[in-house]
Amino acid sequence: MKRFFLGFAVVSLLLAGVVSYFADSNPDGLDHVTEEHGIAEHAREHPLGEWPLADYALGGDDRFTGLAGVLGVVLTLAVAGGLFWLLRKRPDTRADVKSDVKSEVG
Amino acid sequence: MVRVSEPVAMHMSDGLLNAPTSLLFVAVAVAGVGVALAKARGDLDDRTAPMAGLVAAFVFAAQMLNFPVLPGVSGHLLGGALAAILVGPWVGALCVTIVLVVQSLFFADGGVTALGANVTNMALVGTAVGYLTAVALRRLAARNKGGLAVVAFVSALVNTVLASFGFVLEYAIGGQGGVAFGTVAAAVLGVHVLIGIGEGLITAVTVTAVAAARPDLVYLLRGVPQKLELRA
Numbered sequence: 001m002k003r004f005f006l007g008f009a010v011v012s013l014l015l016a017g018v019v020s021y022f023a024d025s026n027p028d029g030l031d032h033v034t035e036e037h038g039i040a041e042h043a044r045e046h047p048l049g050e051w052p053l054a055d056y057a058l059g060g061d062d063r064f065t066g067l068a069g070v071l072g073v074v075l076t077l078a079v080a081g082g083l084f085w086l087l088r089k090r091p092d093t094r095a096d097v098k099s100d101v102k103s104e105v106g
Numbered sequence: 107m108v109r110v111s112e113p114v115a116m117h118m119s120d121g122l123l124n125a126p127t128s129l130l131f132v133a134v135a136v137a138g139v140g141v142a143l144a145k146a147r148g149d150l151d152d153r154t155a156p157m158a159g160l161v162a163a164f165v166f167a168a169q170m171l172n173f174p175v176l177p178g179v180s181g182h183l184l185g186g187a188l189a190a191i192l193v194g195p196w197v198g199a200l201c202v203t204i205v206l207v208v209q210s211l212f213f214a215d216g217g218v219t220a221l222g223a224n225v226t227n228m229a230l231v232g233t234a235v236g237y238l239t240a241v242a243l244r245r246l247a248a249r250n251k252g253g254l255a256v257v258a259f260v261s262a263l264v265n266t267v268l269a270s271f272g273f274v275l276e277y278a279i280g281g282q283g284g285v286a287f288g289t290v291a292a293a294v295l296g297v298h299v300l301i302g303i304g305e306g307l308i309t310a311v312t313v314t315a316v317a318a319a320r321p322d323l324v325y326l327l328r329g330v331p332q333k334l335e336l337r338a
Contacts, residue, residue: 004320008160016167024172024180029297030273032179034122037289042282044121046214054214056170069170072208076166080204081159084197087143088150 009077016069020056117209117216117224118273125219127280132222138230139203145196149325157323158193162201164312165189169205173304181301184228187236187265188309191258192316194325195237202229227272236265240326248330254317255310257326262309266302270294 027035034040048054053071058064123131150158165185172180185205189198203225209215216224240247240261247257274291281290317324 004323005156005160007319008157008164008316012160012164012167015164016170020167020170023170023182024174026172026174026178026180028172028180028182029175029301030118030270030294033290033293033297037283037285037293039122039277039281039283039285039290040119042121043119044217046119046210047218048211048214051212051214053212056213056215065170068213069167072170072213073163073167075212076205076208077159077163079208080162080201081156083200083204084146084150084155084158087147088152088155089147091152 012073012077013070016073017066020065020069117206117228118220120217120219122217122282123220123223123276124280124282127276128219128222130222130279131226131276132219135203135222135225135230139200139225142196142199142203142230146194146200149194149197154193154197154323154325158197158201161189161192161198162204165201166205166208168308168312169209175297175300175304179297181297181304183305183308184232184266184269186228186232186234186269187240187258187261187305188312190233190237191240191261191309191313191326192324195233198237199229199233202233223273223276227269227276231272232265232269235268236261239264244326244330247326251314251317254324254327255314258310258313259306262306263299263302266305267295267298270298270301 026032031040034043046054052059053068054060056065056068056072058068120128165183165188168183168185168188170182172182175181184202186198186202189201192198193201206216206221206224206229210218210221210224240257243257243260246253248254271291271294274287274294277285277290278287313324317327321327
């Protein structure tokens with residue numbers, strides 16, 4: 001089980017850290033449509049547009065996309081993993097469930 | 107002078123929807139994520155919680171990988187169907203929500219006031235329809251690897267197209283620029299059918315790879331009798 005989880009994490013890190021350099025930099029479908037029809041003119045600059053990690057770069061330098069990606073994967077794993085770990089059912093809390101629940105129909 | 111940021115991902119920027127519409131979908135997103143938070147608990151234990159964290163991290167990584175769909179146009183995974191098939195609809199919706207929040211607040215990808223609409227489309231609508239499609243086809247998914255691949259592909263395609271339809275509806279309710287509903291719908295849905303094919307392929311490859319290694323970690327297959335396992 002540990003090996004599978006480790007492998008899954010490594011795949012994500014490689015995708016964000018290495019394969020991301022080969023991503024298509026053309027606008028995606030939604031950006032393309034909103035640009036084409038003049039909707040994107042109404043877009044406001046992101047409040048964090050000047051933030052060092054904006055657009056998956058480091059200070060606007062695309063050469064660090066992989067590093068930004070790895071940071072994002074680690075951050076997402078920490079936030080999501082932390083939340084899910086806190087939310088999970090613990091074996092000891094299961095004991096609190098009323099024992100008169102008639103769910104064990106054999 | 108405003109620096110024009112390079113568009114890299116299918117997330118709405120701020121300003122495409124008017125303020126009341128943005129707020130409306132913030133409310134929709136908060137309500138939906140609240141329900142998911144309440145329901146997710148039942149699907150999380152010592153084994154599935156780490157898996158769910160890894161699924162979120164994988165969706166973040168995969169969303170960076172724009173693939174070409176037309177000359178000058180790209181697309182990327184949204185991940186709702188993928189997450190729902192692997193960790194269930196409630197946890198899956200939370201996975202995509204966390205990805206969108208991290209992208210918006212740390213990578214300036216997707217607006218902040220637009221976060222409500224983006225969460226509604228990709229984390230709630232996409233995950234829900236992707237999961238419902240997968241459940242409708244669950245017997246095929248349990249049959250063999252090919253069946254699972256087909257179900258993952260179709261669920262992901264439906265997820266992408268209907269998530270993009272979320273944008274079309276939001277734009278119709280309170281979009282800026284006054285472009286006609288039919289025009290937006292045709293353009294957005296057309297390109298997202300193509301993106302959905304890419305989403306379907308990535309989802310099929312990922313889900314079958316997980317199922318090959320750890321079938322017990324595929325939420326969709328839980329409790330479904332596998333073909334060779336006859337239950338008395």
